[in-house]
Each structure stands twice: as C-alpha cells, then as structure tokens.
Amino acid sequence: MLTHFQFKPLFENKNIPGWNFSFYYKKQRYSGIYHQTGKIEWTVNTPEQDDIETLTSQIHELMLYHVYE
Incomplete structure (x- = not known):
C-alpha cells in the first residue's frame, strides 16, 4: 500500500492538465508526472x-x- 500520497498541478495555469505526484511505498519515495x-x-x-x-x-x-471528482 502506498502512503503519504501528494499531488500538485504541473503548470501554474491549473486548467492545463498534468500533475506532479509523490508517495512512499515499501519505505522508498517515488515521484512522477501524471x-x-x-x-x-x-x-x-x-x-x-x-x-x-x-x-x-x-x-x-x-x-x-x-482531481476529477
């Protein structure tokens, strides 16, 4: 199970889709772009x-x- 999930918009204009995200899984930090x-x-x-x-x-x-709800 992943923990401490966080995300933020990739662009200042929040109408442009794309998000940075990060979380921990098995005591390791991961991040990426959605x-x-x-x-x-x-x-x-x-x-x-x-x-x-x-x-x-x-x-x-x-x-x-x-994001979409």
Missing part, C-alpha cells in the same frame, strides 16, 4: 516491474478521486 491521458512518467525511483501495475492502478484511483 499526464491527462493517464500515462505515468516516473521521475524519481522507478518501481520494480512487479509493483508497477499495482501502483499504477492505485495512482489512477487516487487521481480520479482527488
């Missing part, structure tokens, strides 16, 4: 291949809840 298309671009510490699918799913759910 694009409007749902694509995730990892910027700090790419997760292990086995964890990417699970983390991607959780990030999508969190972004849908916080």
Whole structure:
C-alpha cells in the first residue's frame, strides 16, 4: 500500500492538465508526472516491474478521486 500520497498541478495555469505526484511505498519515495491521458512518467525511483501495475492502478484511483471528482 502506498502512503503519504501528494499531488500538485504541473503548470501554474491549473486548467492545463498534468500533475506532479509523490508517495512512499515499501519505505522508498517515488515521484512522477501524471499526464491527462493517464500515462505515468516516473521521475524519481522507478518501481520494480512487479509493483508497477499495482501502483499504477492505485495512482489512477487516487487521481480520479482527488482531481476529477
């Protein structure tokens, strides 16, 4: 389970989609960019291949809840 999830707009104009996000998973900090298309671009510490699918799913759910609701 990821913890301490945070996000902020990528651009000053908040109408332009794109967000920076960060979180902790297995005592490791990860961060990336969440694009409007749902694509995730990892910027700090790419997760292990086995964890990417699970983390991607959780990030999508969190972004849908916080940004699009």
